[in-house]
Amino acid sequence: MPKYYDQREIASLPSRDLLRDLLRAPLALVGLKGHPQPYDSLLAALLTWENPDQPPTIALLQQRAHLKPARFRPTLELLYQAFLDALAAEKTVIRCPEVTHCFIIPGQHQNQLVWCQLARVPQVGENVELDFLWAVTGRDTYFVENITSEYQEGKITVYLQLAAGRYDPYYQLLLARARFENKLTHSLERQLDEESLRAWLHSAYGVTKASAPVPDVAARRSRKNR
Structure with missing residues (x-):
């Protein structure tokens, strides 16, 4: 299976985005433990972070992972690459x-x-x-x-x-068309109830209500004389 991201591509991604992804998949990170790797101290620091919705600052992570500023970014990239490789492996991690x-x-x-x-x-x-x-x-x-x-x-x-x-599939088709053509704005749609919206669509696309068919006079007489 080909890799869709390599180390060169990861190098262009913001550190905060990489950290966000890693913190939202702790079980995948746990699977990376057990084999000595250069990113082990950073991995341990992320696994002990309690608020995945609020990533720690890079300075705090450097302190907790005992990484010098010059080593933090390369170590983060190595960890993120290992994370992607684990997700792409045949063994289920999520x-x-x-x-x-x-x-x-x-x-x-x-x-x-x-x-x-x-x-x-x-x-x-x-x-x-x-x-x-x-x-x-x-x-x-x-x-x-x-x-x-x-x-x-x-x-x-x-x-x-x-x-x-x-x-109503026909009504939904008109509604989708009006939205796609930008005839129906979000603000206008919020102002209209269902009945008013149907009337607006009928007017916008020239839809007229068909009157009930009138039976042929000769046919009515024929049925009446049976």
Whole structure:
């Protein structure tokens, strides 16, 4: 399997970005322990850092890893290269056994989050009935507009963005077209409720409601005389 990043490419990446990635995959870093390497002291310092969302300063890491300033950056690059090699190896180093789902439900004034665990994940376009948030949303019928899965070490979070009403493929096609053509801005879309938005789309694309077909007079008479 070819390597997609080599040492020369890593040398061009910011130190803060490299540290951020390493701190967010502690299990992968643990797998690098056990064989003496030039980056062992830096590896140990990162594994004992308690706040992955706030990387330590380079000065603090140099102190904890007992690295001179001139050696810190080369050592960090060696560690990051080993990290990428471990991820690309056939042996699994990232595991996400825990799966959590989150419905993002549009309310009358703001979105409402509902965290849950689902035995089956509804797909995009699938209708969803939720009848326990009527007071804040004003409805109980939605459909899945899009799905985003966030993969972090140890868990997967699946976000299901719901939209009000039932899924209408033609309406969704017009909506996507209006967004793509920049006819429908985000600010305008936020101002319109579902009924107003449908009316706006009909007007923007010259869609007219077809009247009900009128049966032929001769055909009506024929059925009546049977």
